[in-house]
Amino acid sequence: MTVTQVRTEPTSRGEQVGAAQSAAPTPRRRPSHRARSALVAWAFVAPVVVYLALFYAFPLIRNIELSVRDYTVRSFIDGTAPFVGIDNYLAVFRDATFGPALLNTAAFTVLSIVFQFAIGLALAVFFFRRFPLSATLRALFLVPWLLPLLVSASTWSWMLNSESGVVNAFLEAVGAGQINWLTSPQFSLISVLIANIWIGVPFNLVILYSGLQSIPEEVYEAASLDGANGWQKFWRITFPLLRPVAAITLLLGLVYTLKVFDIIWIMTRGGPAESSTTFAIWSYRLGFGSTLPDFSPAAAVGNLLIVLAFVFGLLYIRMQRRLDPS
Amino acid sequence: MNISTRARLAGVLALGVVATGSLSACSTPSDGESANSEYTFWDPYPQYDETSEWAKVIDACAEEAGVTISRTAFDTSDLTSKALLAGQQGNSPDILLIDNPVISTLAEAGLLTTAEENGLDVSEIEENLISAGQTDGDTFGVPIGANTLALYYNPEVLEAAGVDIAEVTDWESLTAALEKVVAAGKSGITFSGIGTEEGSFQFLPWYWGSGAELTDLASEEALSALTLWTDWVNKGLAPNSVIGNTQTTSWEEFLTGEFAFAENGTWQKASAAEQGFEVIPIPAADGGAAPAPTGGEFLSIPVQSDDARYEASAQIISCLTSTDNLVETDNSLNYIAPTAAAQQEQLDADPTLAPWVDAVGSAQGRTGDDLGTDYPIISEQLWTAVQNALTGAQSPADALADAQTQAEEGLE
Amino acid sequence: MTSRRPWWNTLLGVVLTAIMLFPVYWMVNVSLTKSTDMRRNPPFLFPVDPTFEGYTKVLTQQLPYLGTSLIIGLGTVVLTVALAAPAAFALAKLRPIGGGALSFVLLIAQMIPGIIMAMGFYAIYLNLGILDTIPGLIVADSTLAVPFAVLIFTAFMSGIPNELISAAKIDGAGAWRTFRSVVMPISRNSVVTVSLFTFLWAWSDFIFASTLDSGGDLQPITMGIYRYIGNNNQEWNAIMATAVVASIPAAVLLVVAQRYVAAGVTAGAVKD
Structure with a gap:
């Protein structure tokens, strides 16, 4: 295994430079094998599809x-809930919690992702x-x-407690007043945003770090020869x-953030006065x-989240198509 | 093996997809074959493992009934959903020990047998304690023990502030005592006002102590109770953290020795004794003891496809609720026994339990008065109102008025 | 980029890590705190007058469960990578018809609330009679990671140059051999990334363990926490101690894995 790696890696790096610089798609040359290669491709995918x-x-x-029937505890057991179509969804839209929950979900999601990604x-x-120590420290971040x-x-709720929390103890020590976090x-x-960003940073760090690792060093070396400085290298090479x-x-950050409920539930129960109620919390x-x-x-609110993820997924796929016209 | 597993999985899935609504019809083949003399028992006591006294008592009772027991302990908040899920799949345990407000929900779902069906004798149980397990004249379970809330106090803090506990008899004198304590540099009272059932549980003694009824959240009396709590927080007589406190957090605050009073439950009595804390009943608005809600778990017998199983289950339950076993179990849970005979035995062994026996005697069930499954809906509005008022998001009056409107809508 | 004074970077790295791990430190602090000091105002910054009550409990009661957690974690990693890597290779390089739709379904699949997934598994497992078993829990835990793994692998594998694949083909390698001996070795980074997160998810899973393995003899360590959550009362120092004890072996594993990866990468660079 190690032998193969040593042998293939230099090749891959050299090839990747070429691919990155010219970005030329390989010409397709197999109309005659199309049926067979489609079958092969599906053989690779099949286990996951079955799964x-x-x-x-x-x-x-x-x-x-669950969301298109009217379930009570009794009909949950005996399965006789009447079909009500979109009534549950209409009720959710009309509910006084809908507006605040939508705003909170949007703020929580957008701010979480921005900070997690930027910090990561x-x-x-x-x-x-x-x-020295970079690998160990990076591992500790996980x-x-x-x-x-x-x-x-x-x-976190311990640290942010109004009276006995360490954060307020610190604020009071430096002269700021008590904050009822x-x-x-x-x-x-x-x-809850702070706690969620804290939890999300390692995820972004590790994946983006692996992403950086797969950028071949030769690209940077070439750029250095061309006289690019650190910022230029970051924006022109690393980022693209x-x-x-x-x-x-x-x-993925979006999907996971939309789903977050444990953190909020444990810290605030979505309160006080619905001030931290997101859709996920509302559903729970x-x-x-x-x-x-x-x-x-509950299922209706949960499905609204699925629809939201669906929309963003569509955007992602469109973006991917535009970037990669092959 | 592999192939047959896969085929079965596919079969299950197809069934699920085609007949999603009627999955409940599936019975469990594996269960029906093996489980003739093995009885399943679910409880919310994960703190007791198989070597605990509790597990041994169950085993002994099962042996007496000529069966074996397979016991599983769940986290209490998981147990409700697990019981519903298992019920839906026709996989209910033979005996289910569950928090008392959930009994009405499970009964409403049709998952529990009545005492008439399963042959349990419930005549020994104190009337106010069994009411949480009764709906429309049917009894769906018996309490394994009871707990309730009272007002713990720290004699050292009170003494230092010059407060005589004998003078604390109603809300006015309690508030005056809190003011004295705070003026002396200590903290007043801690409780749990969290936005869950726990918050309602803790608010109810004050709510009922004002004379308010759960059927009218917007009454004058209700307003006076919520104003009492809100004023305490606003004036610094209670810490801001009560808004998010669980009962455990609140107790930990009290354990620091900084607080004069803490509202907490019977289950802390051992910890209180260790610290030298003492206890009085929660005062009603105009004096006397306020009715506190009952807590504790009920033993129930879920519906089985084979109703011959009820007999042994009922036998195990009557064994568990025999006087000797009740005393032992409730002592280790720090509960008060639900029968007069067992209470007497507890008292004989430990006379300091007297205030708790009294408190349990005057406590009332949350789902009683035929509220049943109306209670969870009302309770959710009640804790919401408490949260909104304590945080200042709404005035107590507005919070309660909204709560009443929402509750009425929810009960339609 | 690597030419700056390294000690300065190390110092900054240590400070950043310290900030990041402060909550973890706080958890350790709480695990050593007596219940009478837990809500002290202001709190002790260090475990002054520590109690080892929590640890005594955990070490006497919980250690066997660590092994179960390890088996479940590793089993989940193997299953996830085995399922996801080939599929991602196909999605990234072989472009099957309907591949886009599949990525999409994978994305949506992750939005199903965990509790609903757990309820579905409960129904299936009950009928198969595999409730309370380790393989059952491994399969369930893998659903936390498989969609993630396929998407991440696809993102990384689409960066592999097509020329490399074509070259393998010209050498006469079939798709499977190309995948095994060309694609997988290059993808070591992403395999490690996926394995890490899969392991972490399986290690810290609560919801599947409590729904699907609450009655099992072999339970993961997270379930041990329940022992300290009574119906009226929680023993926080024991809960936190369980979390500390549970995370130490896994943390060691993480650091070792990262060192191994870092070493591997440097070795590759030297060969250039």
């Missing part, structure tokens, strides 16, 4: 089915300098991911070559927040 069908189809259909990219570029969210979110409507969304990885990182609260679950509206 998706087995494990995702049922929950997805189930979620849709900055750190990836920084760690890419490869100084430690927050080893903790169950229950623990990390609880630790989790218990005032003005700050609760900011607090990082684009496919950056795009998927952003897209309807379904599991009280001792009487309300599955149908």
